[in-house]
Amino acid sequence: MSTNNETIAARAEAVIPGGLLSPSRRLGAPIAFARAEGAYLYDADGNRYTDYHCAFGANVLGHRPPAVAAAIAETAENLDLIGAGVLELEVEVAELLVNAIPCAEQVAFCSSGSEATYHALRLARAHTGRKQIIKFQGGYHGWHDYVAMNGQSSRQMIGSYDPMSDGMLFDAARHTAILPYNDAGAVEDYIRKNPGEVAAIIVEPIAHNMGAVIAEKQFLADLRRITSEHGVVLIFDEVITGFRHALGGYQSIVGVTPDLATFGKAATSGYPIGILAGRREIMERVGRTGEGAVFMGGTFNGTPASMAAVKATIGELARPGVYERLFELGAYLRGEIDGIIARHGLKAQAAGFGSVWLVYFFDGAFRDYTDLLRNDNDLDMRFRRALIAGRQVFQPLQLKRLYLSLSHDRAVLDDTLELIDTTMAGLARSVAA
Template sequence: MNRSIEIFEEAQKVIPGGVNSPVRAFKSVGMSPIFVQRAKGSKVFDVDGNVYVDYIGSWGPLILGHASDIVSEGIMAFINNGTSYGLPTEIEVDIAKLISEAYPSMEMVRMVNSGTEATMSALRVARGYTNRNKILKFEGCYHGHSDSLLVKSGSGTLTYGIPTSAGVPQKVVEDTLVSEFNNIEKLEEVFNNNKGEIAAVIVEPVPGNMGVIAPKVEFLEALRRITKEEGTLLIFDEVITGFRMAYGGAQEVYNIEPDMTCLGKIIGGGLPVGAYGGKKEIMEMIAPLGNVYQAGTLSGNPIAVKMGYNTLTYLKENKEIYQQLEDKAIVLEKAFQENIKAVGINATVNRVKSMLTVFFSDGIVDSYEKASQSDTTLYGKYFKGMLEEGILLPPAQFEGMFLSTAHSDDDLEKTILANKKVLENIIR
C-alpha cells in the first residue's frame, strides 16, 4: 500500500470524506487522492516520491508557480513582527490601492478571507443598496458555498431556486433566480418576469466551474445594458479571472465595467484572501459607514496580504507575462486538438487566455447543458492515464487547467506527448 492511501484511510476517520474540500477526494475520477509533500515551480511532489507537472496550481492562484521567491519575498519579516493583530495595518491600504488602480470599477475595496466571503458579502451590500431581495445567477456558475448561491435551474428552464445541497432551506433560496449563461433571450425573460425586483446579477464573466466556458461578448454586453436599465447591480465574480486573464481581469479584456467585483485566489499569492469592491456610493453602505454589516477577525491578515501585494506588484511591472501565459496555453490547445483529431476521439478543447478544459463531448461547449453532456467516465480514464505519465490535471471534468510562468517548454512537450499516448490508450 502506498503512503497516500495510508494517509487517506487515516484522514477519513477524522475528516469528512478525508478531505477539506470535496474535489480533493478524487471521487469524480474514481480513485484515491494523492497527498502532496511539497511543490516548487511547475512541479508537485507527493508523499510516495512521485513528481507531477501540475496544472491545478491551487485552482488558479499560483500564476507565478509554486513556492515562488517573488511571492514570498520579505514574508519572514512580516511573520516575525506578528501574525495577526485585530487592528489595521498599512499593507492593507497598499493592496487596496493596487486593486483599485487595476480595477477602476472598484473605487473602494473591502478585504475578506475567501471568494465565498466576497460573493456572500457583495450580495448583502447589493440588497442593502437597492432595497430589493432577488438575485440572479447562472446555471453552472459557482460563487462559493453560501446558502443563497447553492442553487440551479431545472432542465435549463427559468425557475425559482432549488437548493442543491442538504441543509439549505427553501426559504433561503426562494429569492434566487437562475438563468442560462450565454442566453440573452432567457436573460430578458427573467427580467420581464421580475420587474423592479432584482437587486443584483452575479456572474463569472468566464465560467471556470463547469469547465472553462468562453462568454459570448454580446451576452455580457446585454447583461450590462439590461442591468443598467433595470436599476440592478451587476456583480462580476472574478475570483478566478481576476489578475489572471489580464492585470485588469475579464472586465479589462471585454471592456465591461460592473458595479461590483469579487476577487480572490491570485490576490493572496496562495494564502487565503478575498476581496469585494465597487462604486464608492455602493461600498459606503458597509459598516462602519453604513448599515450593511460585515466583519472578519482575520480579514486583511498582514501575511496573506503581503503575499498578494508581492504578486500583484510583480504582475503590474511585468504585464508581458499575460501574453506569455496565453502563448503557452495556445501551444497546448493546438496540440491537444491535433491529437484528438489524429486519434479520432470525441473531445473538444475550450481555452480562454491561460485557462483550458478538455471536454469529452462533441461540438462546441458554451453552456452548462452542453458541458454536462460530457463523458465523465472517459475523463476519469484520461485523468488516471495522464497521472501515470506524470501530468496532474484537475481531478474532475468540470474544472479548468491553469498555466503559470513556471511551466517550461519541456513541461508542455511532456504534456502533449502524454496527451497523445493516453488518448490512444483510452479508446482501445
C-alpha cells in the same frame, strides 16, 4: 506493506470527515503531498507530479514563488495579526487594486472567494432594498445558500431547484432565479416580469466552473444595459478570472464594467484572500454604522501575510510580458491537444482561455450549460484518470478546468503531451472497438 501515502491517508480517515477537507480534493488514489515547488508536487513517498490543478487556480506564479515568500517573511518581522485600526500595508494594497481594476473605486478584504460573493449579494440587497438575485445555470459562486445550486445539474434538473448540499435553506434559495448563460433576452424578460424585485445579477464573465464557456461580449454589454435601466446591481464574479487573465480582471479585457466584482485565488499566489471591489456609493455602506450600514466583519480580514502576498503577486504579474507568456503557453498546449485529437479521430476539442484549459469530449460550438450535456463523461473521466495515474494532478471530475502557471514551460507541457497522445490513442481504440 503500506506506503507513506497509504498510511497518512488511513490516519486522515480516522480524524478528518471523508479523509479530505473537501470531496473535490479526492484524486482517486491515496496521495499525501509533502512538498511543492514550481510546476511540481511531491508526495510522501517521493514521487513527483506535474500540477495542473494549481490549488484550484490560485498558484498563477507556480508553487512557492520566491518574491511572495520573501514579502511574507519580511512582513512577519514587524507585523502579525492586529485586528484594530488600519495598516499602511492594507492601504497600499487597496491603492494598487483601485488603480488596476476598472470597477474599483473602493475595495474591502475578507478571507475567501465565497465570503466575497456572500458580501457582494448582501451589499446589493442593502443598496437596492430588494431580495431577488439572478445567477446562471452551471455557475458557481461559493458555498452559501443563496447561490450553491444548479452547478453541474443533470438534464432533468435544469430549470428546477438543484441544491449542491443537504442542509441548505430553501427559504434562502427561493430568492435566486436560475437563467441560461449567454441569454440576455431571458434576463430582460425575467426582470420585466418581476419589476422592482431583482437586487443583483451575479455572473462569471468566463464560466470557468463549466470549464471555459466564454460570455459573449454582447451578452455582458446587454447585462450592463439591463441592470442600469432597472436599478439592478451587476456583479462580476472574478474569483477565477481575476489576476489569472489580467491584473484588472476579465472586465479590463472585455471592456464592460460591473458595479461590484469579487476576487480571490490568484490575487495572493496561494494565501487566503477574498476581495470585494466596486463603486464608492455602494461600497461605502460597509464602512458605516447605523441605518443603511452593511456589516462585513472578520478577524482575518486584511491579515498582514495575505496583504503582503497580494502586493508581491501584483508586483510579479505587472512585469512586462507575464500575461503574454501565460496566454502563449495556453495557446500552445490547446493547439497541440487539438492536433492529437484530430490525429486519433476522436470527437473532442481543447477549450480554455489564457492559462485555463481542458478537453471537452464532444465536437461543435458551445455557449451555455445545455451545450455541455453532449460531453461524453465516460471518456472524460477515463482521460482524467489515465493522466492522474501518469502523475499529472488535476480534478478527476468531468468538465472541470485545469490550469497553467508561470512555472510551466514548453518542456513541462511536452512531457504531458506525450502522455495525452498515448491516452487519446487508447481512447480512440476503445471507441472503435
